[in-house]
Amino acid sequence: MSESVRVLPLQRVSAAEAAAWHEVVVASMAHDLPGVPPPGPGQVTAQLTRPALGSRRLTWLATGADGVPVGVAGLRVFTSAGRDHLAELELHVDPAHRRLGAGSRLLSAVVAACRTENRRSLVAAAADGSPGEAFGERLGFHRVLTLDHLILRLDELPEADLLRIVGTAPPGYRLTGWTGTVPDELAAAFAEAKNAMNDMPMGDMDYGSVAWDGDRVRAMAKVIADRGDTLLTIAAVHEDGTMAGYTEILLPQGSGPRAQQYDTAVVPAHRGHGLGLWVKAAMVRHLRAEHPGVVEIETDNADDNAHMLAVNHRLGFRSYRRTHEFQLDVPAT
The missing domain is CATH 3.40.630.30 (Gcn5-related N-acetyltransferase (GNAT))
Known part of the structure; x- marks a missing residue:
């Protein structure tokens, strides 16, 4: 056949x-x-x-x-x-x-x-218990990471809870935000904050790292805009001008009911102040006010990323499925 x-x-x-x-x-x-x-x-x-x-x-x-x-x-x-x-x-x-x-x-x-x-490395994702998982394992892929997928229903979040989180600003920080390309005056600080993603838990995956600079963050926004999607960013800025953390949401073209979480990161020197929860709650309020057609957000976290999972559960995200990342070590010719 x-x-x-x-x-x-x-x-x-x-x-x-x-x-x-x-x-x-x-x-x-x-x-x-x-x-x-x-x-x-x-x-x-x-x-x-x-x-x-x-x-x-x-x-x-x-x-x-x-x-x-x-x-x-x-x-x-x-x-x-x-x-x-x-x-x-x-x-x-x-x-x-x-x-x-x-x-x-x-x-x-x-x-x-x-x-x-x-x-040398080929990576692929397959849903837990799916035919793709069995197919990959049969053909030599090995599991290197498990992701929990979570959904947040925006209509289930009491506005009073969001106001309490957003209104309790950590001392010395303020919120800012933009749609699409980062403003020029924030580009360098944003690039530095993006580099905080390089310590994100990745299990045993041979995923490497990315060096961000102002040109790269602008190029990322252009790629997203060129394919018809909308990128929203909310960031926490320290009083010394450092961008301490940020969260990004992608609205697929047509801005349907489900938004996709992109990066959320807090720079190591600014961790422990609740900035992750703060910027994510602010993003939910922004979506409610400016994009009422969005009714839910999907995100995923490595199952060993205990801190971000705790932040997401605190905000109201609920697990609904799991996927596994697989890797094939490609032999040289």
Whole structure:
């Protein structure tokens, strides 16, 4: 049966290929992740056709004997110093066409590309108990990190609780915020704060690190805007001008009901003052006031990130699913 599956690398992704990709992803997620909203067609097209920050994307489409798309694979090849050993995999097979060899053939193409690109580590995520988890373990991936996914329903948060948190400013700090690109006068301080993410718990994952500067934070915001998404940031600034912590929320294009948490970080020298909870509560109030169509926020934390899990639970986030990050150590040719 596997002889009927063809795997084709995509060069410039056409509108028809993006539509086929979207159909496969929607079918795969509906089966493996019921209740998780799939990306919209515009989001998929932007992902496939717009450059990502500090990386290149390689893509493959698997078709059956009749030419019908049955599977897709995307490989994000990181190019930034500190991550130029790494690639990240997204792979989906339509449930109606599984066990015909499409997943194995796509993965073979991906691993070959990793060798060509001199990548030693290939990482991928799979939902707990899903077919993807079993597939990865069978083909040599090993589990390196477990993520708890949490949902915060904004309509379940009493306004009085939020006011109490936001109104109790830690001495010596103030809040600021922006939409999209960081203001020029804050860019350097924001970049320094972004570097605090490099000590985030990552289990046994060979994920490397990123060095942030003003140009990189501006480039990140441009990438997000170019694909049609909106990035919101709330930050805590110390009286000495240091940006002590921040939180970011992504509104996918179309600003649907579920927002995605991006980074939340507190600079090590400013930890222990409740800044993480403070900026996140301020963000919830901002969403309520400026983006009333958003009704929930999804975030994820490593299961050993006890501090951020405690902050999120204090704010009202509730666990609803788990995923595992897997890593394949790619042998050199």
